[in-house]
Amino acid sequence: MTASAGLASHARLSRLTDDVGLLYGADWNPEQWHPDVWREDVALMRAAGVNLVTVGVFSWATLEPRPGRYELDWLDRVVDLAADHGILVDLATPTASPPPWLGTRWPGTRAVTADGVRLSHGSRNHFCPSSPHYRERALSVARVLAARYGAHPGVRMWHVGNEYGQVCFCEHCADAFRAWLRERHGTLDELNRAWGTTFWSQRYDEWTQVLPPRAAPYLINPTQRLDHRRFASDQLLALYREQRDVIREHAPGVPVTTNLMGFHHPTDYWRWAPHLDVVADDVYGDPADPADVVRVALQHDLARGLAGGRPWLVMEQAAGAVSWRPHNVPKTAAQLRLDSLRAVARGADGSCFFQWRASVVGAERFHSALVPHAGPDTALHRAVVAHGAELARLRPVVGARVPARTALVVDWASWWAAEEPGGPSDRLRVLPQLLAYYRPLWAAGIGVDVVPPGADLDAYDLVVAPQLFLVDDAHVPGLRRVVERGGVLLLGPFSGVTDQDAHVRTGRFPAPFADLVGGSGEEHVPLAAAGVRVRSALLGDGQVHDWAERLRVDDGEALATVDGGDLDGCPLVLRRRHTGGGEGWYVGALLAQDGVAAVVRACLDAAGVAGPVGVRADPDVEVVRRGDVVFCLNASDRPRAVELDTVCGTPGAPWHDLLTDTAVAGRVPLPPHGALALIERTR
Ligand code: GLA
Ligand code: ZN
Numbered sequence: 001m002t003a004s005a006g007l008a009s010h011a012r013l014s015r016l017t018d019d020v021g022l023l024y025g026a027d028w029n030p031e032q033w034h035p036d037v038w039r040e041d042v043a044l045m046r047a048a049g050v051n052l053v054t055v056g057v058f059s060w061a062t063l064e065p066r067p068g069r070y071e072l073d074w075l076d077r078v079v080d081l082a083a084d085h086g087i088l089v090d091l092a093t094p095t096a097s098p099p100p101w102l103g104t105r106w107p108g109t110r111a112v113t114a115d116g117v118r119l120s121h122g123s124r125n126h127f128c129p130s131s132p133h134y135r136e137r138a139l140s141v142a143r144v145l146a147a148r149y150g151a152h153p154g155v156r157m158w159h160v161g162n163e164y165g166q167v168c169f170c171e172h173c174a175d176a177f178r179a180w181l182r183e184r185h186g187t188l189d190e191l192n193r194a195w196g197t198t199f200w201s202q203r204y205d206e207w208t209q210v211l212p213p214r215a216a217p218y219l220i221n222p223t224q225r226l227d228h229r230r231f232a233s234d235q236l237l238a239l240y241r242e243q244r245d246v247i248r249e250h251a252p253g254v255p256v257t258t259n260l261m262g263f264h265h266p267t268d269y270w271r272w273a274p275h276l277d278v279v280a281d282d283v284y285g286d287p288a289d290p291a292d293v294v295r296v297a298l299q300h301d302l303a304r305g306l307a308g309g310r311p312w313l314v315m316e317q318a319a320g321a322v323s324w325r326p327h328n329v330p331k332t333a334a335q336l337r338l339d340s341l342r343a344v345a346r347g348a349d350g351s352c353f354f355q356w357r358a359s360v361v362g363a364e365r366f367h368s369a370l371v372p373h374a375g376p377d378t379a380l381h382r383a384v385v386a387h388g389a390e391l392a393r394l395r396p397v398v399g400a401r402v403p404a405r406t407a408l409v410v411d412w413a414s415w416w417a418a419e420e421p422g423g424p425s426d427r428l429r430v431l432p433q434l435l436a437y438y439r440p441l442w443a444a445g446i447g448v449d450v451v452p453p454g455a456d457l458d459a460y461d462l463v464v465a466p467q468l469f470l471v472d473d474a475h476v477p478g479l480r481r482v483v484e485r486g487g488v489l490l491l492g493p494f495s496g497v498t499d500q501d502a503h504v505r506t507g508r509f510p511a512p513f514a515d516l517v518g519g520s521g522e523e524h525v526p527l528a529a530a531g532v533r534v535r536s537a538l539l540g541d542g543q544v545h546d547w548a549e550r551l552r553v554d555d556g557e558a559l560a561t562v563d564g565g566d567l568d569g570c571p572l573v574l575r576r577r578h579t580g581g582g583e584g585w586y587v588g589a590l591l592a593q594d595g596v597a598a599v600v601r602a603c604l605d606a607a608g609v610a611g612p613v614g615v616r617a618d619p620d621v622e623v624v625r626r627g628d629v630v631f632c633l634n635a636s637d638r639p640r641a642v643e644l645d646t647v648c649g650t651p652g653a654p655w656h657d658l659l660t661d662t663a664v665a666g667r668v669p670l671p672p673h674g675a676l677a678l679i680e681r682t683r
Pocket of ligand 2: 169
């Protein structure tokens, strides 16, 4: 896949997993503890099967207590201690949280909000991404670490910053934004065209007049905002890249990464992926919400997509409770294990946590950790130890791929543009739509690759774009080709509306695809409270709420039609079957989940895509194939069972559960949140 073409092949995750198998570990923050505790830590890590620790993420003030005065002895001891115990070190640059001296001496290193408020230290992440002093000092500390530890045999991965997401509106950032705009648009005339500045008298005649979208009286130019989001993501990426380059000079061949956050709004990870040697993701499912496992599964499929199908790594997850929700329900021991296995099933070659030992000071004192405040003699820590042992038994999945013939198209620019204020309705939201179209795929055990709209889609029989509002001209041919070569393309509501500058495409919509779906629209229709009545053999008769579109059939078919009211007779679901077997589908409504599921199932049938593991008998049991291993994960808190003959290949085949290292056959019970990792043994 294009997104990861730049991954340095020599610096892959396999450089670690070839040595130790699946990675298991945590952020380790020894600067918060006395050295006696460090020794206890490494002994406990060994006992738990922990083989990777991320060190130093927030240690800038300890490493450089005064400008240019580095104190690294403690880190020498920490890295050596881990290495002596066979624990690989993922060494962080501490640049996410500058020490107070930086912002005091150079106030311009502190970020400014859109309202003009300059942020203070006292929390974290208060830096301005464009500040020359921040960048210089961040590079200095990164260079000192890289020079000192680049050749250390124990340092096997590098971790730049933490969860990049800062957006700043200061003067430095305004300058950097202008430079970025010159690069994108070339001339001021072109910028005026792209931003449509004839509207509301916004025409620029000097570059210095161009600003980030700071606080303003009313709605701000949508293309200005869109370009600013693109810029802000690229600017953070530039920070990552300059530190990565310094590390690479000193540590050639050692993978460099930073921790991503799934569908993280400020950062277009498709643009980041080529610059990451390892895709590492932070995942915080909500244990109190049984439905959240589907969102988490989708996030894992995104991580795998960002890695171009190659193994990725869970960098951070909670072992129990987080401390940032209003009411922090902890994971049970079974959920801790199940969440970790879900990631492995979906392509992760490692499962790491935030954090190793629970802090007794600071803002995250009440966040769970692998070693709780009460110590290792706890149910949670016993679960950690048990899980380490079973991960070691999953060596057969290391490096294995998750097969998929279905692609889900996700685009950050489209997401940003679709939800810009001033649209028809705020009830149609991109992530809920993605999830609605993904959920039936998840429920059917269908392998799904999450891809960008410019991906090579030729490997997919079904391509689903739940809400592709903005479509770049350059991506139109690739999407059209799905149908032209005989595949199925399913487009959700409010798709194909604008071009890459967020200018509305004129003519009947979805403008670049209307001929493919056999019908077209002329009006987006947010609905009054009663909604509209719909008749459909496919969906069943029912009501549609919140969103419909005034569509008509051209040379395709209507699979759902409005009954009554102003939209009476308008189709809401369109399909056109093409010679050559291709099908174009368009849904012009916010359908209830059942309706979406019916459409998705029909598209799966049309594309001839079935679950990679046969019939999925029980909706509570998530079934995922990775390489030769079939994972069965009980996503519910009720006991379930798996009939091996219906789940997997050959009836009566001898199966082995890798997690327990035992033979299993027939009907295998699955306790609440229980799991199996099945591999077929040759007789
Ligand atoms: C993220 C951050 C960590 C910590 C956890 C808490 O993963 O990277 O530093 O704040 O969240 O959940
Ligand atoms: Zn700034």
